[in-house]
Amino acid sequence: MSVTDFLSMFVTNYVKYFFLLTPFAGISIFLAMTKDLGVGGRRKMAFKVTGAVVVIATVLFFFGTWIFSLFGITINAFRVGAGVLLFLSGIELVKSSHQAGTVGIEEEGKGKVDEGEWVVPLAIPIIVGPATIGAMLVIGSELQSAHARVAGYGGLLGAIITIGVLLLTASGVERVIGQRGLTIFSKLTGLVFCVLAAQLMLVGIREFYGLGG
Helix, strand or coil, rough: CHHHHHHHHHHHHHHHHHHHHCCHHHHHHHHHHHCCCHHHHHHHHHHHHHHHHHHHHHHHHHHHHHHHHHHHHHHHHHHHHHHHHHHHHHHHHHHHCCHHHHCCCCCCCCCCCCCCCHHHHHHHHCCCCCCHHHHHHHHHHCCCCHHHHHHHHHHHHHHHHHHHHHCCCHHHHHHHHHHHHHHHHHHHHHHHHHHHHHHHCCCCHHHCCCCCC
């Protein structure tokens, strides 16, 4: 694999994983959940959530093929199933307003949130949701060669680090683009979800029936 091919694969995986991890919806919910924390508390929360996402994503990336074999699931069947779930999640993101959707979370956490209480719901299922898990399993299992897996995992880590930086600077991001901007970017993420879902389902159906293309 040439350096150009390696970099191209890295960038492709980086972009896919970045959108799959729903960064803008995650920022909006992170801001609501940590409203009563100070700057230090928010920073600790961002580091903990990022670390949890790294662990979860690493397991999904490297053990996807083993999971398929364990349950006797073909990758094409999983492509279709994950594609359907990803498509539904994309529609939900396009239709929903995270500005309004975080109100309940904000009220629930008011006055009792600490730095560790929301790590699990923020890392999973908000940032790494069911549809994201399915797509990540498929993408990771498709990378067979060592170079491809290094490029793919590098893209995954790069995307997670970027999201970690966004969480660390969430207040600044909100000031720059506002809640309306976060909602718009969340809807854009939903559109990307739908496109990725269509690709997963089409490839799964094509490979299952042995069609050319």
